[in-house]
Amino acid sequence: MLRNRYIVLVEDDEIMGSSLLQRLELEGARVLWLKQMVRALGAIRTPTKPIDAVICDIGLPDGSGEELFSKLLGSGTPPPFLFITGKGGIGQAVRLIKSGAADYVTKPFEMSVFLERLSLLVGNHDKPLQDDDFPPLMGVSAAARRLETLIAKAARDSHHALIRGGPGTGKDLVARRIHDLSDRSAAPFVSVNLAGESDMEAALFGPGSGFDVVGEGTLFINTLGKMTEPAQRQxxxxxxxxxxxRLIAACGNDLEALIAQGSFNPEVFYRLARIEIPIPPLNTRPEDAVWLLQQLFHKLAVRHAPEVEGISALCEEAVRNHDWPGGGRELRSRLLRGLGLATGPLLQPSDMFPERLAGPDDMLSLAEAREAAERAQIIAALDRTNGQIGEAARLLRIARTTLWEKMQRLGLSGP
Structure with a gap:
C-alpha cells in the first residue's frame, strides 16, 4: 500500500524521526523528512511531486502541527494529515480532525497500528468521492478509538467475525475496513444483504452468488438475524x-432474543462470535456525531449547496443532543435535507430539524432541556474517561454518588 508513495514526515525528534523514516522506506515509500514548521510549510505548499500523505508531530521547535495545518488550509486543501501526539495533546488532535485532518495516533504507538492507519489514509485518498461516502474512520471519541483497535485486531486474525450494532452504525463499513486491512484485501469482498433478498439460499449458495464467487476473499452477510432456518442449516x-x-456477518442487538425464541440457531452464533465487534450507537458518542456532520458537510455542501459556507454552533449543539435512532444514515439524510432548506451562509438547527418548528407544543420544557443537557454532558464525560465514573465525576465537579444516581435516573448504564 505504501510502495512508491511520496510522504512528508514533519518530526523534530531524531529518534522518532529516524525510526519512522527507516520503517517507511522499508515499506517502499519515498520520504521527505523535515524538522521545522517553516520548512514543511514551503515544501507542502510547493511540492516537487504530488504528496500522498503528511505525517506531522503536534509539537515542533518553531511552531506546532496545528499552526502548520491551519496555514495550509488558508491557501488551499492540504494533503491528508496523520498527526502524532502525546496523551496531553489528544484534545488538540481531535480539534484538528474536526477541521479536516485525516487521523491521529497517540504516543507510544505500535508500528503495526501506525502503518495500518497510514495505509488506510493513503488508500482512501485514492478513491473517488461519492455522495454516500462516509469517512473510513469511526470517529474521534474514546469509544471510536476502541472500535478502531478491534477492527485492526480483527484484520490481523483469520477467524470468522460478528459485527453488532443498531441501524446506521456503519456495520458494512466496518466489515469492509477489516477486509481492506487484512491479508485477503487482494481477493474479492462479496456483500449479501439478506434484508433485500427474496431467495436467501440462492443469494448465498447459488451459482454466481455468495460462496460461489468469494474464493479466498471475504463474504459479508448483513442482517444475519433475518436468515431463514433452511439457510442457517445450509x-x-x-x-x-x-x-x-472468511465470513463476516452483521446483526442488530436482538440475536440472543431470537435464539431464546428458537428462531435462530445458536450454533451459527457460536461459529461467528469468536471475534465480536460491537458498535456503540451514535447517541452515546455525541462528539462523533458532530465530527461526522463536519466530515459529510465538506463532501456534500460543495455539490448540493455551495452557498452554505459552514455549520452554526447552534446546529452542532442540536446534532450533539439528538438521539439518532437511524445512526449515521439518518445524519446524512438530515444534512442533505438541511442543505436544501438553508437560506443563510450557515446551517441552522431548523434546517436539519424542521419538525422542531411545528408549534409551541413541541418546545421542550425547561426541565426537559436541563435533563437533555445533563445527559449529553454525562455521556461526554464518560466517553472522555473511558467509562471511569470517579474520573467523570471529577470532570463534572460532582460527587461520584451523585453522578451514579443521575446515571440511573437518565437510564445510562455504568461500566
Whole structure:
C-alpha cells in the first residue's frame, strides 16, 4: 500500500524521526523528512511531486502541527494529515480532525497500528468521492478509538467475525475496513444483504452468488438475524465442508432474543462470535456525531449547496443532543435535507430539524432541556474517561454518588 508513495514526515525528534523514516522506506515509500514548521510549510505548499500523505508531530521547535495545518488550509486543501501526539495533546488532535485532518495516533504507538492507519489514509485518498461516502474512520471519541483497535485486531486474525450494532452504525463499513486491512484485501469482498433478498439460499449458495464467487476473499452477510432456518442449516453445512474464505456477518442487538425464541440457531452464533465487534450507537458518542456532520458537510455542501459556507454552533449543539435512532444514515439524510432548506451562509438547527418548528407544543420544557443537557454532558464525560465514573465525576465537579444516581435516573448504564 505504501510502495512508491511520496510522504512528508514533519518530526523534530531524531529518534522518532529516524525510526519512522527507516520503517517507511522499508515499506517502499519515498520520504521527505523535515524538522521545522517553516520548512514543511514551503515544501507542502510547493511540492516537487504530488504528496500522498503528511505525517506531522503536534509539537515542533518553531511552531506546532496545528499552526502548520491551519496555514495550509488558508491557501488551499492540504494533503491528508496523520498527526502524532502525546496523551496531553489528544484534545488538540481531535480539534484538528474536526477541521479536516485525516487521523491521529497517540504516543507510544505500535508500528503495526501506525502503518495500518497510514495505509488506510493513503488508500482512501485514492478513491473517488461519492455522495454516500462516509469517512473510513469511526470517529474521534474514546469509544471510536476502541472500535478502531478491534477492527485492526480483527484484520490481523483469520477467524470468522460478528459485527453488532443498531441501524446506521456503519456495520458494512466496518466489515469492509477489516477486509481492506487484512491479508485477503487482494481477493474479492462479496456483500449479501439478506434484508433485500427474496431467495436467501440462492443469494448465498447459488451459482454466481455468495460462496460461489468469494474464493479466498471475504463474504459479508448483513442482517444475519433475518436468515431463514433452511439457510442457517445450509450455512453450517457449507462451513463444515471447509471454506477457503472468511465470513463476516452483521446483526442488530436482538440475536440472543431470537435464539431464546428458537428462531435462530445458536450454533451459527457460536461459529461467528469468536471475534465480536460491537458498535456503540451514535447517541452515546455525541462528539462523533458532530465530527461526522463536519466530515459529510465538506463532501456534500460543495455539490448540493455551495452557498452554505459552514455549520452554526447552534446546529452542532442540536446534532450533539439528538438521539439518532437511524445512526449515521439518518445524519446524512438530515444534512442533505438541511442543505436544501438553508437560506443563510450557515446551517441552522431548523434546517436539519424542521419538525422542531411545528408549534409551541413541541418546545421542550425547561426541565426537559436541563435533563437533555445533563445527559449529553454525562455521556461526554464518560466517553472522555473511558467509562471511569470517579474520573467523570471529577470532570463534572460532582460527587461520584451523585453522578451514579443521575446515571440511573437518565437510564445510562455504568461500566
Amino acid at each position: 450455512l453450517l453445512d457449507r462451513l463444515g465442508q471447509g471454506f477457503d474464505g
